[in-house]
Amino acid sequence: MALDVLQWVVIGFLLILPILYELNSTFKYYAKFFFYYVIVNLLAFMVIFLSLPRAKDVTNYGCRSSASAIKSIRKLFGIEIRNPWEENLESNKPYILVSNHQSSLDFFGMMEIWPLRCTSLAKKELMYTGPFGLAAWLCGTVFIDRLNHDRAVSTIKETADFINKNNVKVFIFPEGTRNHSGSILPFKKGAFYLAVQAQVPVVPVVFSSYSDFYSKRDKRFETGKFIITCLPPVNTVGRKDADVAVLTEDVRQQMLDAFNQTSLESRQPRVTTTVK
Template sequence: MFNFVIWCSILIISIILYFTNNTVRYYAKYGLYLLFLTIISTATVLLVIFTCRSKSTKNNRLAIWSMKKLKYLYGWEFDIHGREYLMNDEASVVLVNHQSGLDLFGLMELWNWEYHCTVVGKRSLMYLGVFGLATYLCDTVFLDRYDHARAVQQMNAIVDNIHSKKLKVFVFPEGTRNHEGSMLPFKKGAFHIAVQSQVPIIPVVFSSYKSIYSKENKKFQSGKITITCLPPVPTAGLTKEDIPNLLDSIRNSMVETYNRTSSTKDKTD
């Protein structure tokens, strides 16, 4: 009886803290998000093993379906413009601004398992237990950011596969998460891949999360995010000498779109 009272008291206190304390609510929601990723990853690995599937972007279908359902638990809505630019089986490099690990919600809104969508991630993700194994089986592209020579080899492998597999390679050109608003300087890797492959670049812009999510302020609430897919930018005929101008032009268009689609208070020059 005493233990029952103790556990009931802990439960009541936890519920009160969840609804009255932003920090508690933030960690509870993010912790639940990580738990769901682990469950989805485990289910994906088991599904691949039991069906004897090979490593393939087609193995993303469970993650796509699950994340589209999970967003309702968090009250996140996505207003997507220009989705038609991604709804084909043509190879391309897709650039996306990177704000949080929660970007996965938006990516799964954009991905269609009928097309070969994959994402470029840091190699260390491979070693995150069952999540790393699941991403590997879903044909995620891993780059070693600390070994330049190896990273170049890995990018060359993407170039070799992008046409044969008709890959839509999603890349975060900032190279890391940006919690400060606007966008960090872009790295050139994605542009080299696109130019070497002679495939179009499709810029995709997520509006600011700040009004509904902030790691610094421990905010995590429901709300709407605008995702804007801009028209493809052709790279046919371009060479590596064209990359600096191409990078500046695309980054400028993405920053302008970010500022236009984000809440006024979230904009950053």
Template sequence: MCKYITVFISVWASTWCHRVTALVGLRWELRGKEHLEKDQACIIVANHQSSLDVLGMFNIWHVMNKCTVVAKRELFYAWPFGLAAWLAGLIFIDRVRGEKARETLNAVNRRIKQQRIKLWVFPEGTRRNTGELHPFKKGAFHMAIDQQIPILPVVFSSYCTFLNDKMKILNSGRIVITTLPPISTEGLTKDDIDTLMDRVREQMSETFKLTSAETLQRYKPPQKSAPQAVVDGAEAVAVAAAVANSSAGYAQLHVGAAASYESYKSSAGKTSILKTL
């Protein structure tokens, strides 16, 4: 009975988030769908910019089949959403009591592998819309190595064109969600955690810059000429598609594609662009 309640709540949450997304004018484009569709246990690690990430996650929820999420304990007390989240199978952890959090995650780790469940984690911990990926916490990587299950990176492109937390600006916008090929942990030990974490973060950071450059290509950075901005945007589209479709796409990384994103992020005109969207 509990299983059917969980499925119902998950479907309800996904439907509700779809409607909210349409209401605020956000458009989500999923790439690398085949990696999410695969029936396997894995630890999904995603960058965390805003609460909007939850909308994006539930917009692709139907693709993932069996999936659950690690959330901070405080969310449980935000009823009725906390109750719905608990019924949907979310895993609540006490971030203040680190040892208790580890015990909770260890208790569910074996079940994840046995039942081929995908566990969604935001390894940055705290959401920060600063235009870059922040250092990762090790919990998700400990879990993946402990059960020898793959890491599945998911990258949301930058929200900078439509969201400004400090100025309370939220406009319609387009977000590219890229699922990268799974990264195996077979044969790895606890001694390999730092290397694995750096590898995953580097790949996600590269993809973040490329997909962000693509979504930003219609905005011309002040210090670039129009023809150069167009070239960078075209390169970003081609490279981002290659990255989304195969791990070999990383060989096609181009400095110019990432540079268009970096120049926008540091431009003095960013705030004025946000105001006019």
């Protein structure tokens, strides 16, 4: 008798889930993110398996199976990306790629444009996030201890040498944290010190606002689209550490202007023309 009651409770629970999903936006928000993180961690296990033969090799990031899987996941969530200009990423030489950081959903945009021989620089805490952290380590991610200034400076110098010796690009979020404000936060200077130390260009990349389909504050996660804009490289040859503050602000202003413009564009419906 008790077993029959339990079975009906489980059946009733499963039947009510689709109703809650359609009628309650907060439930949909948490359900979709739960599904998203489950898939990302399953993908991390795949990357771990494929990366073990060549641990800490930056080419592990360019695994074709992973890239295809991520694009399929994005389409599953109904997120469309417009990427009007990729030429600024197509270089065989090293550079520092900097981007604004709105959400863990940035992962979709990152993998859409990820250049060859590219790794990322991330806070040390990310290394301890289970399968995702292990996969990142196996892909050659550079982890920086932001709480220890001397160690962070040492990591920047070592990474600058690594960039030039191995012809590697580095992806960095200079805001240092996810930003849900609908703008771009002031930048940390680490990415720009790294570019000056290595004497390599800074390539700014802007993800337009997700506000039409995603809001952490309102617990909203719908289908939608955003625009990726790859701005022209900013040269650092001849620049010194004393120039980093101006370089940082100049790049941020370029990115903020592009963010404001493309965020407006992404909210406008596409106009289709009919041939008669």
